Amino acid sequence: MIRNLYTRLVLIVIIAALAIWVDTSDEIRIFNPFNDAVLFARDVAVRLGLDLQGGLQVLLEADVPEGTEVDADNMETARTIVENRTNALGVSENLIQLAGDTRIVGEFPGAEDSDAILDIIQQTGLLEFVDTGDYRPEEGTILQTDYIVGSTEQTAPAATPTAVAPDSSTPTPAADGTQAQTVYHTIMSGRDLRSVNVGAGPRGGAAIDFTLSSEGADIFAKHTAANVNKILAITLDKRVISAPSIDGEIPSGQGQITGEFTPESANALAVQLRYGSLPIPLKVVETRIIGPTLGEDSLQKSLLAGMIGMIIVILFMGIYYRLPGLVADLSILFYAAIAFAIFKYFHFTLTLPGIAGFLLSTGAALDANILIFERLKEELRSGRNLTQAIDQGWTRAWSSIRDSNLSAIITSGILYIFGSAFGATIVKGFSLTLALGVIISLFTAIYVTRTLLVFVLRNFKPQNLQFWFGI
Amino acid sequence: MIDILSKRYLYFAISLLVIIPGLIILGVRGLPLSIDFTGGSLLEVKFAAGASLQNAELIQLYEDAGIDDAQVQTTESGTLMIRSSFLTNETRDTILNEMKSQSGGEVSVIRFDSVGPSIGAAVSSRAALAVAAAALAVVVYITFAFRKVPNAFRYGVCAIIAMIHDVAVVFSIAGFGAMLFDWQIDALFLTALLTVIGFSVQDKVVVFDRIRENSNVLRRLEYETLVNHSIVQTLQRSINTQLMTVEFLLLALALFGGITLQEFAVILLVGLFSGTYSSIFIAAPILVLWEKREWKNWFNRPATA
Numbered sequence: 001m002i003r004n005l006y007t008r009l010v011l012i013v014i015i016a017a018l019a020i021w022v023d024t025s026d027e028i029r030i031f032n033p034f035n036d037a038v039l040f041a042r043d044v045a046v047r048l049g050l051d052l053q054g055g056l057q058v059l060l061e062a063d064v065p066e067g068t069e070v071d072a073d074n075m076e077t078a079r080t081i082v083e084n085r086t087n088a089l090g091v092s093e094n095l096i097q098l099a100g101d102t103r104i105v106g107e108f109p110g111a112e113d114s115d116a117i118l119d120i121i122q123q124t125g126l127l128e129f130v131d132t133g134d135y136r137p138e139e140g141t142i143l144q145t146d147y148i149v150g151s152t153e154q155t156a157p158a159a160t161p162t163a164v165a166p167d168s169s170t171p172t173p174a175a176d177g178t179q180a181q182t183v184y185h186t187i188m189s190g191r192d193l194r195s196v197n198v199g200a201g202p203r204g205g206a207a208i209d210f211t212l213s214s215e216g217a218d219i220f221a222k223h224t225a226a227n228v229n230k231i232l233a234i235t236l237d238k239r240v241i242s243a244p245s246i247d248g249e250i251p252s253g254q255g256q257i258t259g260e261f262t263p264e265s266a267n268a269l270a271v272q273l274r275y276g277s278l279p280i281p282l283k284v285v286e287t288r289i290i291g292p293t294l295g296e297d298s299l300q301k302s303l304l305a306g307m308i309g310m311i312i313v314i315l316f317m318g319i320y321y322r323l324p325g326l327v328a329d330l331s332i333l334f335y336a337a338i339a340f341a342i343f344k345y346f347h348f349t350l351t352l353p354g355i356a357g358f359l360l361s362t363g364a365a366l367d368a369n370i371l372i373f374e375r376l377k378e379e380l381r382s383g384r385n386l387t388q389a390i391d392q393g394w395t396r397a398w399s400s401i402r403d404s405n406l407s408a409i410i411t412s413g414i415l416y417i418f419g420s421a422f423g424a425t426i427v428k429g430f431s432l433t434l435a436l437g438v439i440i441s442l443f444t445a446i447y448v449t450r451t452l453l454v455f456v457l458r459n460f461k462p463q464n465l466q467f468w469f470g471i
Numbered sequence: 472m473i474d475i476l477s478k479r480y481l482y483f484a485i486s487l488l489v490i491i492p493g494l495i496i497l498g499v500r501g502l503p504l505s506i507d508f509t510g511g512s513l514l515e516v517k518f519a520a521g522a523s524l525q526n527a528e529l530i531q532l533y534e535d536a537g538i539d540d541a542q543v544q545t546t547e548s549g550t551l552m553i554r555s556s557f558l559t560n561e562t563r564d565t566i567l568n569e570m571k572s573q574s575g576g577e578v579s580v581i582r583f584d585s586v587g588p589s590i591g592a593a594v595s596s597r598a599a600l601a602v603a604a605a606a607l608a609v610v611v612y613i614t615f616a617f618r619k620v621p622n623a624f625r626y627g628v629c630a631i632i633a634m635i636h637d638v639a640v641v642f643s644i645a646g647f648g649a650m651l652f653d654w655q656i657d658a659l660f661l662t663a664l665l666t667v668i669g670f671s672v673q674d675k676v677v678v679f680d681r682i683r684e685n686s687n688v689l690r691r692l693e694y695e696t697l698v699n700h701s702i703v704q705t706l707q708r709s710i711n712t713q714l715m716t717v718e719f720l721l722l723a724l725a726l727f728g729g730i731t732l733q734e735f736a737v738i739l740l741v742g743l744f745s746g747t748y749s750s751i752f753i754a755a756p757i758l759v760l761w762e763k764r765e766w767k768n769w770f771n772r773p774a775t776a
Contacts, residue, residue, distance in 0.1 A: 051731065059590065118560055285587035287560060294581050294731070301729035309723035313716045320711065352732050353662060356724060356739070360666065363717035364673075367708075370716070371677070374708045400680035403616050404673035410608050411669025415662065418601040430662050 005458070008451045016334055022341035044344040048109065049351030049429060052299040054292035055109040056117060062102045063283040070102050074279040079104050082282075084275040085120050095349075099420065104282065114289055122282060123237055125272035127190030130233040131223070132243070137233055139259060141240045147186035187223050187232070189277075192216025196273040198266045201258045206266035208257040208273070217253025225249035236269065302355050309359060310336075313366065321373050323468040327453045328369040335365050335444040339437055353430035361437020364408060368445030371397040380469060386457060394450055401445070408438050476699045479756035486636060486753060493643020496650050503649040505657035506584060508598070510591030512558040514566070515582040517550045522576030529553060532569050536562050544653070548730070550581050558585050598661050605665055606634060609672040616676070620683050625761055630675045633746075633754035637671045638664065640745040641738055648734065659735045667742030674709065674750040681705050682758075694762045698755050706751070713747040 022028060022044050030040040050057055060082070062070045075098055082104060083096040095107040108117055130145050137143060194213045201207030212220055223232075224246050233243040234257055242259040261269070314332065317325040339358065343350065376393035384392065412435035419428035462468040497503075506513055518524065524532070526543040533541035533555055541555040558566070563583065570578045586594075614627040641664055648654030681701035689697055718740060725736035760766075 061587075061589075115560065115564065284560065285590045287583065287585040289580055289583035291579060291581040293579075298729045298731045301727055302724065302732060305723045305727035305729075305732075306720075308727060309720035312719045312723070316715050316719070320715070353659060353735065356721075356728075356732060356735060359720045359724060360670075360717065360739070363712070363720055366716045367712040370708050370711045374705075374711075378704075396684075399684075400677045403680060404676040407609050407612060407672040407676060408669050410612060411605050411665055411672075414601055414605045414608065415665050418597060418665075430666075434666070 005451065005454060008447070009455060012334070012448055012451060016337060019334075019337040019341035022344055023337055042345065043347075044341075046344060047347055047349045048295075048299070049349045049354065050107055050109055050288070050290050050295070051352045052295045052350060053109050054290045054295040055107065056111040056114045057108070057286075057288040058106045058118065058121070058284055059099065059286035060104045060106065060121065060282040061285045063281040064102075070280060072101070075102070075104070077279050078282060081125075081275050081278055082106060082121050085125075085271055086117060103285075110292070114287070118284060118287075120268060120272070122284065123272060125190070125275070126237055126277040127193070127273055128235045128238075129187045129189075129220075130184045130235055131187055131227065132184055132231045132233045134230060136231045136243050136245070137240045139240055139242065142238050143233060143235055143240060144183045145186045145235070145238065146183050147189060184233075188216055188219050190273055191276070192219070193273055196270045198263070198270050199256065201256070201261070203258075205258070206261040206263045207259075208261070208266055208270055210255055210257065210273070212253035212255075214253070217251070220253055220255075221249055221251045236272070241269070298352055302352055306355060306359055310362070313362075317366065317369075320470060321370075322470045323456070323462065324369075324373050324376065324449075324453055325470075327456060328366070328373070328449055330452060331369070331444045331448040332362065332365060334448055335440055336362070338444075339433075339440050342436060342440070343433070348432060349429055351429040354433045357430040357433035358437055361434050361441055364405065364438050365441030365444055368397075368401045368405070368441055369449055371401055372445065372449070377469060380465060386465070390450070390453065390457075394446070398446075401442070405438050405442055409435050412438070473703055474699060475702050475751065476695055476756055476759055479752075479760065482752035482756065486640075486749075490636070490639045490643045493646035494639065496646035497642060500646075500649060503645070503653075503655045504595075505655035505660075506554070506586045506591065507657045508591050508595045510586050510588035511554065511556050512563070512585040513552065513554050513582070514558070514563065514580070515546070515550050515552045516567075516570065517579050517581055518570075518574055519576030519578070522574040523551075524570065524574050528573065529570075532566060532573065535569070536566050538562065538566075546730075557587055560585075594658070601661075601665060602638075602668070605668050606631065609634075609668070613672065613676065613679070617679060617683060620686060625758060626675075626679050629754045629757045629761070630672055630679075632757055633675060633749040634668055634671050636749045636753050637667055637742060637745045641667055641742045644738060644741045648737070652734075654734050660738060663735050663738040663742060666739060667746060670743050671746035671749065674713075674746045675754050677708065678702060678705050678750045678755055682755075695759045698759050702751050702755055709747050709751065713743060717743055 026045040027041065027043050029038050031037065032039050062075065062078075064070060079096055079098055083094065086094050086096070086106065086108065094109075097105050099105045106117075106121065108114075111117055126147075128145055128147055130143055132143070192213050192215060193210050194216070195211045197209045199207050199209040227246050228248055229245060231243055231245050233240050235241065242257050244258070257269075310332075314329045317328050317332075319325070321328065339361070342348075348354070372393050375397045376389050379389035379392045380386070412431040415431035416428055416435070419431060529543050529551070530541050533539070533553070538555045538558065541553055544552045544554070546552055563585070567578060567580070610627045610631055613630050614623050617623040617626045620626065645654060645656060645660065654660075678701060681704055682698055685692075685697055685701050685704075689700070692700070721736050721740040721743070725733055725740060728736055
């Protein structure tokens, strides 16, 4: 009935041991036995979804006029920038993903201050060095410049090195009211920065030290040489953060931005400058905040519910199907151990619907066993011996197990696609756990239950079939 | 052997009795779509003990911030849930600060969901697409899987009819839920619905598979007897899988699983039950009805078969 029974048993034991190892640790390491070097290490800590530990989820959408094509590369760049910026804020375990063509979904588990995160994400982070001639704008003034941020490559002609000639007709605003209309010339943008650091300012406050690329240094040197005593305003997203006057030529390409900085704000600005400006402006189209208490409460309750459900089901299987039922219970525990280990190993995020999906797939795992056992009982009743009945049970139940589980997998796939397009991570979590659960359950029902049952029957020959098989 | 099929018109009547009232409720009240589909905001807050605000005060507070469609609701756990049109993060902060200063105590945010109108519309159209795609995919699959059986197409169609039945039951429950517990149709509801569709087909496949197998072995039997035979043979499995295991797991989730999952669990519970019910009492009887072309007799004599 089963040939290499012991090979199968050994394989099952090894898989079970590996699964339990992953289940019970937060990080797994394999050492080289000769020199103790780490050969392999992987973080396998449980990742809890926002609905279980609280936090912030935002859906960002490219803020472009309707019908505009958004370049996929630009979206990816924007995603990376958002990721870098928020990581630098010190929020751990952020997850920033593209969702569809024009959206980015960001998840910040355990985030307390949602405003700080949203602010730093949304600022375009465009730094400009603007020639304002003799006019010294106040900090916070909004300047119109001739620099253009496009949704394609940034090749605004005004920003090219050739356009640096000092212009005698540099507009000088007459009154406050007309400032907004005056368009100033941008010498260069943050793209020419090579490195940015937070340093100490001249009066002891925080300041930002920057180094320019060689190209940028050239432009900077020429401009500063030709415009001594004029004002060079530094703007972030068109807002003046500092407006120093040029004391003399700066040939080194090194400089400092001073302003009213606290160490925190200097750091936040440095982060934005370091990771560049967003190629596409983003707007928040969806925000979800889950308080920590709601998450914790849900986790406890759903785990309890899952336990209760599992215990009842395990009791039922044992009582109703007797010996095969007990074997199925064992293989269900095995199933749960593997599934949980895979979730942990591949960093699936555990969400509430995910737990529900897992419970449902447990049902599917049992369904396969039940289909087989019902078949087994029928075959026994019709007078076959145990060996024949077991073979027939598995063979005959296979077509309906296959067909029925395939339809569940098809549905999960559609759910997954639907969830991905909208950053609906709860839907994704549910469909992933369901699909994976169904696949593992096929393996446990077809392979594990059968091997274990044959093994048990080989060592224990039940005489009273009525009692041990419940027929 | 139990004769299940002979009372088929009774089962159809029972199903209609479950489905129609719920759908009438939905028709009268309108679909209780959540902000996931319509766009809007949901703010759930908890006030410090003894420092709560009256509903009217909260609505006034929203109006001062330029939002004039706020609706306040007190939850079972004593928190306040306020639904309104889309709030920007700035408006939300203004409102929260006002709540703090007016109530004179801390206000903690339990939950805040805010969905822009464009997203809501996009989700709705995609959701409809997802349901349609799921339905189509399984029908194609069934027709393919049963291609060797005579009239394979009928099995696919019967699976669809039964699936529509299950979807109708789920919506009917949603209607009752909306009336009694203020349930809403949200992304989780949709997830539950799609799952019900998937598992509904799974159940049909198990029964159909038995018919497929029996039609090879028991060629001489009359079709009705053959189908009845197949149902009875799979009955134990249906009861054990659905009632004893899946439904127990979901019942545990509905009873102990916390408020967030309650609606989800109940809808799955009822939907999956309906999936099993419809395999036995809807899909299989329709197969027989189709084979016998019973509709020819419907208007000649009362349908009391």
